[in-house]
Amino acid sequence: MSTHEDPSWLSERDALGPIQRKGVGPGPIGWLDPRGRGLGHVAFVANRITGLGLVAYLYLHLGVLSMLLFGEDAWGDFLRLATTTIFLWLDVVLLFGLLYHGLNGIRVTLVGTGFVPDRHRALWWAGGVIGTVVLTAGALHILGGA
Amino acid sequence: MTATEERTATRRLRVFRFKRGDERPHFDAFDVPVGPRTTVLDALVWVRVHRDHTLALRHSCLHASCGTCGLRANGREVLACVTAVRDLGLEITVEPIANIPVLADLVVDMRSMYERFPDEHPIIRRSELADGASPPEGIDEYVRFEDCIECGLCLSACPVVVTTGRYVGPAALAFAERVVEEPRGADVADLLAWADDPDGAWRCHAIFECTEACPSNVNPAARIMALRGSLLGRDLQAARKATPG
Numbered sequence: 001m002s003t004h005e006d007p008s009w010l011s012e013r014d015a016l017g018p019i020q021r022k023g024v025g026p027g028p029i030g031w032l033d034p035r036g037r038g039l040g041h042v043a044f045v046a047n048r049i050t051g052l053g054l055v056a057y058l059y060l061h062l063g064v065l066s067m068l069l070f071g072e073d074a075w076g077d078f079l080r081l082a083t084t085t086i087f088l089w090l091d092v093v094l095l096f097g098l099l100y101h102g103l104n105g106i107r108v109t110l111v112g113t114g115f116v117p118d119r120h121r122a123l124w125w126a127g128g129v130i131g132t133v134v135l136t137a138g139a140l141h142i143l144g145g146a
Numbered sequence: 147m148t149a150t151e152e153r154t155a156t157r158r159l160r161v162f163r164f165k166r167g168d169e170r171p172h173f174d175a176f177d178v179p180v181g182p183r184t185t186v187l188d189a190l191v192w193v194r195v196h197r198d199h200t201l202a203l204r205h206s207c208l209h210a211s212c213g214t215c216g217l218r219a220n221g222r223e224v225l226a227c228v229t230a231v232r233d234l235g236l237e238i239t240v241e242p243i244a245n246i247p248v249l250a251d252l253v254v255d256m257r258s259m260y261e262r263f264p265d266e267h268p269i270i271r272r273s274e275l276a277d278g279a280s281p282p283e284g285i286d287e288y289v290r291f292e293d294c295i296e297c298g299l300c301l302s303a304c305p306v307v308v309t310t311g312r313y314v315g316p317a318a319l320a321f322a323e324r325v326v327e328e329p330r331g332a333d334v335a336d337l338l339a340w341a342d343d344p345d346g347a348w349r350c351h352a353i354f355e356c357t358e359a360c361p362s363n364v365n366p367a368a369r370i371m372a373l374r375g376s377l378l379g380r381d382l383q384a385a386r387k388a389t390p391g
Contacts, residue, residue, distance in 0.1 A: 031308075036220060040353040040355055040357075114371045117367075
């Protein structure tokens with residue numbers, strides 16, 4: 001039974017010839033090459049991008065919270081900035097990222113554990129409808145306070 | 147467009163070129179006369195006959211049965227023998243399939259795909275459907291071919307393969323699920339153990355590009371998901387047995 005160690009061709013591939021990637025540049029850059037790709041690929045790339053965005057937001061959030069260390073005035077100044085229209089729109093973008101990543105995660109879990117192995121497209125559209133409704137309601141709520 | 151214009155239309159092929167010793171690959175452009183039924187393979191053979199006899203490409207059956215002419219046309223994985231040039235626009239970029247080492251031009255080293263298959267289960271199985279028939283001279287036994295034509299298009303289309311050479315990929319996992327689905331007496335426990343690995347069934351991200359690319363309706367992605375279902379079922383059964391009472 002073969003194992004999952006590096007196969008022999010992997011160690012000698014430089015001698016065999018170049019490994020063609022999709023798109024221009026190395027490795028995952030090819031994920032951004034849209035030529036001939038289907039819905040699953042778009043969903044995957046969007047999931048990666050929103051995931052990276054959420055990780056960046058987490059660190060930004062922790063950084064912002066650290067402003068509490070500088071006293072009530074500093075925090076009050078930040079709150080005034082955070083309730084400007086442009087920041088509220090960024091909240092809407094954040095909500096989109098959360099909804100997309102979360103709903104797509106549920107889709108991938110349902111498909112990926114074999115419960116509905118052949119319904120990935122239908123689930124993506126269903127998540128899209130749910131996400132759009134929640135995003136619209138959320139955006140109205142957030143921007144209503146602007 | 148008149149019938150004459152249909153016959154004399156020209157398409158530009160940008161063909162990936164690489165030979166041993168080349169520092170890096172490049173593209174050559176060829177203007178190829180095409181008719182309504184000209185396939186990408188027809189166009190490439192025309193290039194080899196009329197423009198550049200050093201163009202390396204692989205083909206055999208000409209009817210989407212052997213899987214040897216797999217390549218990427220305008221970024222999409224296709225079998226060149228059944229893909230009409232007319233469907234691909236005025237300029238067509240032709241590249242070898244991705245994620246597999248290139249030997250020359252459009253020819254890749256398919257060894258890197260076969261090495262991903264589990265060793266102890268043969269890709270081609272003896273057919274039990276022809277038990278009563280005697281094979282003709284020169285053929286040891288009848289074998290039953292599964293739907294997979296081993297073209298490697300799924301491996302090329304998978305965005306996850308690009309991240310690690312250890313991932314066994316859609317073709318091998320779809321094959322494993324096919325055996326699990328219909329073991330015909332084979333012990334599938336070791337096959338499930340083989341698939342139950344971070345670089346096995348669990349590496350897949352359910353993107354379904356392999357299924358989109360598959361010219362033989364194997365639906366590798368759904369098979370990988372079904373394989374995961376089998377793995378979960380196996381583990382749940384084991385947990386139930388291990389629970390006292």
